[in-house]
Amino acid sequence: MEAVAEVGGATLAWSAPAQEGGSPITGYRVDSEPQEATLSVQLEGTTARVTGLHAGVTYRFSVAAVNVVGAGPATSSAAVTLPDVPGAPALLSARRGDAKVEVTWKEPASDGGRPITGYLVTAHPQGVRVKAEAEARSAVVGGLTNGEPSTFTVRAVNAVGEGLDSPASARVVPATVPSAPTEVKATAAIREATVTWSEPTSTGGLPVEEYVVTVEPGGTRLREGAEARSATVTGLSNGTEYTFTVTARNEVGEGSGASASRQRTLNVPLAPGAVKATGGVRSATVSWEAPAGDGGSAIIGYTVEVHPTGTSVRVGAEQREVTLPELPSTRAYTFTVSATNAVGTGAVSSASSAVRPLPAPVQVTALTVPSTQEGCLSISYTLRQQDGERADVIVEVDAKGDGAFQRVTQAGSTDHEGLLARATSPAGAPHRFLWNRAVDVPGATSARVRVSARVGRTGQDSRTVALSLPAAGPRCEQRMDTGRVSTTLAHPRSGTVGDFDRDGKLDLAIVQQPNSSALVLLMGLGNGGFQPARQHELGSFLSANTQPVAADLDGDGSPELIWADMSSGLSVARGLGNGAFDTVRAYRFGFSSWNENMHQGVAVADFDRNGTPDVAAVAGDGTLGLLFNQGDGTLGDFKPLGLMGSSGARLTLADLDEDGHPDLLAAGSGAAFAVLSNGEGPSRIQQVEGAFLTHDQALGDFDKDGHVDLITAASRDNTTQLSLFRGDGLGGFSVAERVATLQDDTFFWEHASLAAADLDGDGQLDLAVKVEADNTLALLRGLGDGTFAPGPRLPAGRRPYFVTAGDFDGDGVSDVATLQQASDDVRVWLGGPGRTTQALLTGPGSHFATGDFNGDGWTDAVTSTGPELDQVGVSLGGPGGLSPRPAVAVGSLVHELLVARVDADAALDVVVVRGSTDETVGLLLGNGDGTLRPGPDLSPGGVVIHADAGDVNGDGRLDLVFLTLRGEDDFYLHEVRLLLGRGDGTFAPPVVLSAGDSPTRALLGDLDHNGTLDLVVPQDSYGQVTKVLMGRGDGTFTDGPSLMLGYDVYLDELRLADLDHDGFLDAVYSVHGAGMPYSLYVMKGTGSGQFVRVGTYPAEGNCSSLDVVDFDKDGWRDVLCANPGMDSVSLLRGVGQGVLAPAQVFGVYEYAAVNLAVLDANGDGLLDLLLGSGLGLFGKTALLLQR
Known part of the structure; x- marks a missing residue:
């Protein structure tokens, strides 16, 4: 028999008995031990289902078979125990939550014999039950009320049923964090804010322990007690927007936050705007606009600061303008403004434009x-x-x-x-x-x-x-009706004008050719002339194609020299104010480039209006850029503006768009650009329309319409072409109009040069253009409508190359200067009414001598005239000017004229030295009315080179001395021959004087003051000996002392005159030597025929024709000499005791300065000059009137 325990019962199974007892078995009887009143048996064959038993009880079952006889013996099973409910779980914890509690446990020690199928958690006293799976060891009991305490039990469940409850937990109160505080507000103040709030709507079931205020940005947290309803947050930044969040904290934790609207702390005001400054007399008026924001606090005042001095002034909140006095006018200032409120002083405004106060009147x-x-x-x-x-x-x-x-x-x-x-x-x-x-x-x-x-x-x-004013004495200087000439010691190429020694007179700094590191400096005298040129070593290479600019960058009153060089940079030589310059400072940029035309890619102006001049320059690759002044004369980095198309672009300054700011005109080969400035620097570039070629340019209002126009000069096809571009006042220009074409012999690569100025004082801009073909300066008179009338051609030396303008004589009118490369000089023509409006006067004839031929007290001129210079005539002097009388033919070209009285009448006669191989000398006898008649020719015995006249033998009759040339045995002999006069126009046969082997001149004069004429005969010999023959008074001579000038010089001309008023004749020699410029030697006569050199003076020209005369009528003889190779005449005024002043040099037309004569040509009481070339049709003459 077997028994199997089941929930609430058992299942029994057995085998039928081996013997039925003779009667069929009718059933079975089942019993249990212990017996249960509730026992119920359900039989089915040899099995039975027993119920009505108690769980967990151990039972033995017995079965007996029953037949009609009765029950047989019983068979018992083994003891079996029925399954039971589980034991009580072990409660581990109960953890509260928000209206809930989490309960945890451990499974029971016994599952009652059957697997646990779940758990049952119960909240007491609420009776809330929660089921959990068999595997669970925790469960959340919800539906509770926060703040209401509960205990909890757990029982296990199996197939039998619910087991025992666990022991009850400790009291647990459900709770959560508080809700957000209510009515959170914030009020910002200066670097702090006050935050207020109200308690939360829910404390979460527990009391609030504290409040937390959080500040963002920054994350600062302030803790306040449970009773607090406000907090003050400090240490905040001005003008910063903050969020303030408030949370409540209880035992559970910190609840959600509530934030106030974003609040900005009070700030200092923003910077004032639109700061402007206007200069006044030693003052500036500064205006501004209120700041866009006051920082949340009312503005209580403004501070205006002056830069760079740092001084400041405070004004009230209502002011928007203040005048700052006592500002020295020697510099520019900028101004900034800041606003102040209760928080403090705000940001400083942008600086105003630089303003230089107006100076106080002098x-x-x-x-x-x-x-x-x-x-x-x-x-x-x-x-x-x-x-x-x-x-x-x-x-x-x-x-x-x-x-x-x-x-x-x-x-x-x-x-x-x-x-x-x-x-x-x-x-x-x-x-x-x-x-x-x-x-x-x-x-x-x-x-x-x-x-x-x-x-x-x-x-x-x-x-x-x-x-x-007492009666005027002699003039202190002579002024001629022509340009002043100053030699330059080198071939001048270009130059710039400035007062480099701060003496109030314009000077010239000249670039020479070939390339050099030295400048030629000419310091102005204030009258259009200059002191002798001197070289100034710069220590930095200066291209001959560079045209420098003079400008005062550092504000010390001394202009600097600024130029763009071939090594692709800018060079600045600081002016020292004494006619010298400091070491050159280089600013490198761009690429090197060679340009054969004159390069003036530099312009100076205050482009950013900060009171200091800046520099615009064109780099070697054609890029235009700016170098801003740093305030002390140094320059900043090169800031490119744009490509101008040519490294040889020239820059010219003017206000092209009429906005009050300096603009640039950049023009070169092929293109021109207007570079327009806005007060902070060039900001806009626009191209000038049309084909463009220029080698020089000028800006000005040439048509008097109020707009700036452009004139260009270009050399092309042996012409100089001048074109006008009319300005529109907006920075644009019309298409080119050809205003003049000048024939010239320059080549395409030889640059044209011009200057524009009101040269004649009529209020219209005129043009001065160099013309190399005939070595002149062409003047074109502006008519005020953009057209020009041809003006005079002024003499411009040899090969004029560069033209510039400036007020060289300080009279307020522009003058014009030209630089000549072949004659190595500068020529200045003084501007003004009547000065540059007419060509230089021409004189009569070519060879000259002077005397009073009609006895009217005025000096007349006898000249060679006619196409072949084979006629001689007299031009009568006087108030009406030179008046020519009929000329007389002399048979051949005239070489020299000598005025003498050779016959018995009172009229002056003329000895004519012919320029031919004829061994005769012409004689023209005066008629006393300014006319001449032919006289008998004289035969000196050779070809005459030079003649002089005087009473050699003391008979009261004029004698003649000739220097002759005679051929003998294939040699030419120079001889001095004397012809004694008979007083009737005839002369005794010539006598050859023993006057040395190579005489070059023969001059008569009473050297020893004994009443008899002596003879001075320079020799063309080694050492330049001059032979002196002392006259005996009877027409014969004895040898006197010889004079040696030196072995390194060559004699050109000689004149005798008493220069020091000691009663003895002195000598003036014109000499030159290898490496030595032409000079004048002053030799003092001792009264014995000897001479001592007492002075050497630069002639400032290749002096050929020499005269010694009291030209300025101060009582002292002056020295004049014509300079044929330089087309000029030099005047060295005697200042007493044989001393000469530095040369004043005056220009004439080319080849006109060979022969020289002095006379009062117009009867104004001032001596004038006649100059001629002696070249016939190809020569020129000049009459220079003293003004």
Whole structure:
């Protein structure tokens, strides 16, 4: 028998009995031990299902078979125990949550004999039950109320049923974090904010322990107690937007936050805007606009700061403008403005544009003018100005007393100042100006002199003094009706104008050819002339194709020299104010390039309006750029603006679009560009339309329409072509109009050169253009409508190359200067009414001699005339000018004319030395009315080269001395021959004098002051010996002392005159030597026939024709010489005791300076000059009138 326990019962199985007892078995009886009243048995065959048992009880079952007889013996099973409910689980924990508790447990020690099928968790006293799977060891009991305490039990469940409850847990209160606080608000203040709130709607089931205030940005957390309802957050940044979040914390933790609307802390104001400054007299008025934001706090004031001084002024909140006084006008200033509120002072505004205050007016003080008869008067005056600003000065004279003042003529001087940019001081700076009174008011007995001064655009101050004028004495300098010439020591190529020694007079800095590291400097004298040229070593290579620019970059009153060089950079030589320059500073940029035309790719202007000049330059690759001034004269880096198409582009400055800012015109081969500035620097580039070729250019209002026009000059096809581009006032130009074409012999690569200025004082811009074909300066007179009338051609030396303009004589009118490469000189033509409006006067004939041929007291000129110069005629002098009389044919070309009285009448006669191999000399007898008649020819016995006349034998009759050339045995002999006069126009046969082997001249003069004429005969010999023959008074001579000039010189001309007023004749030699410029030797006569050299003076020309005469009528003889190779005449004024002043040189047309004569040609009491070439049809003559 077997028994199998089951839930609530058992299943029994057995085998039928082996014997039925003779009666069929009718059933079976099943019993249990212990017996149960509830026992129920369900039989089915030999099995039974027993129920009604108790779980967990151990039972033994017995079965007995039953038949009709009864129950047989019982068979018992083994004991079996029925399955039970599980034991009680072990409760491990109960953890609270939000309206829930999480319960954890351990499975029971007994599963009751059947697998646990689940667990049942019960919350007490709520009775909330939660089922869990058999595998679970925890469960969450939800549906609880936060803050309401509960205990929890767990029972296990198996097939039998629910087991026992675990022991109850400790009391657990469900809870969560608090909800967000309510009514969170924030109020910002200065670097802090106050945050307020109300308690949360839910504390989460537990009391709130604290509140947390979080600040973003920054993450700062402030903790406040449970009772707090506000907090103050400090240490915040000004003007920063913050978010303030408040959370509540309980035992569970920190709840969600509630944020106030974003709040911005109070800030300093924003920067004021639109800061502008306007200069006043030593002041500036600054205006501004209020800041766009006040930072949340009302503005309480503004601070205006001055830069670079750092001074400041505070003004009230309502002001938007303030005037700052006591600003020295010697520099520019910028201004910034900042606003202040309760928080503090805000950001500084952008700086205003630089403004230079207007200077205080200058005062002219202590004016004195001496009342003497000097031809030039030294005017002394004092200039007082608060900031020491330099002032331009005007000196005027009213000679008639009618109040009509005229500018005076400035005399050249190295000891006096000019009128440009004169120094001032608060105490008064003294100055001296040399007035050429003899030119301006030669006959006035009284005059009023006025000195006026002005600084910039301020009002002009004047002081006037009245003076009595004694009769004018001799002139202190001579002024001729032609251009002044100054030699340059080198081949000049280009130049620039500036007052490099700060003496108030314009100077010239000249670039020479070939390329060199030295400049040629010519310091201006103030009268259109210059001091002797000198070389100045720069220590830096200067291309001959470079045209420098002079500008004061560092504001010290001394211009710097600025040029673009071939090594693709910019060079700046700082001016020292004494006519010298400091070491060159280089600014490198771009690429190197060679351009055969003149390169002036530099312009200087205050492009950014900060009060200091900046530099625009064209690099070697044609790129235009700016180098901004750093405020101390140094320049910043090269800032490219655009490609101008040519490394040889020239830059010219003007306000092309009429906005008050300096613009650029960049023009080269093929293209031109207008580069327009906006006050911060060039900002817009536009091309000038049309085909473009230029070698030089000028900007100005040539058609008087108020707009800037462009004139270009280009060399092409042996012409110089001048074109006009009319400006439209917007930076644009019309198509080109050809305004002039000048025939020239230049080649395409030879650059044209021009200057534009009002040269004749009529208010219209004129043009001056060099013409190399005939070595002239062509003037074209502006008509004011963009057209030009042909003007005179002025002599311009040999091979004029460069033209520029400037006020070289300080009279307020532009002058024009040309540089000549072949004659190595500078020529200045003074501008003004009547000065450059007519060509140089031409004189009569070519060879000259002078005398009074009609007895009217005026000196006349006898000249060679006619196409072949084979006629001789007299031009009568006097107030009407030279008046030619009929000429007389002399048979051949004239070589020399000598005026003498060879017959018994009172009329002057003329000895004509012919320029032929004829061994005769012509004689023209005077008729006493200015006409001549042929006389008998003379036969000196050879070809005459030179003649002189005088009473050699003391018989009262004029004798003639000739230097002759005679052929003998294939040699030519130079001889001196004497022809004694008979007083009737005839002469005794010639006598050969023993005058050396190679005489070159023969001059008569009483060397020993004994009343008899002696003879001075220079020799063409080694050592340049001069032989002296002492006259006996009977027509014979004895040898006197010889004079040796030196072995390194060559004699050109010789004249005798008493230069030192000691009663003895002195000698003036014109000499030159290898490597030695032409010079004048002054030899003092001792009275014994001997001479001692006492002075050597540069002739400033290749002196060929020499004259010694009191040209300026000061009582001392002066020296004049014609310079044929340089087309000029030099005047060296005698200043007493045989001393000569430096040469003044005046220009004439080419080949006109061979022969020279001196006379008063127009009867004005001033001596004038006649010059001629002696070349017939191909020669030129000139009449230079003294002004």
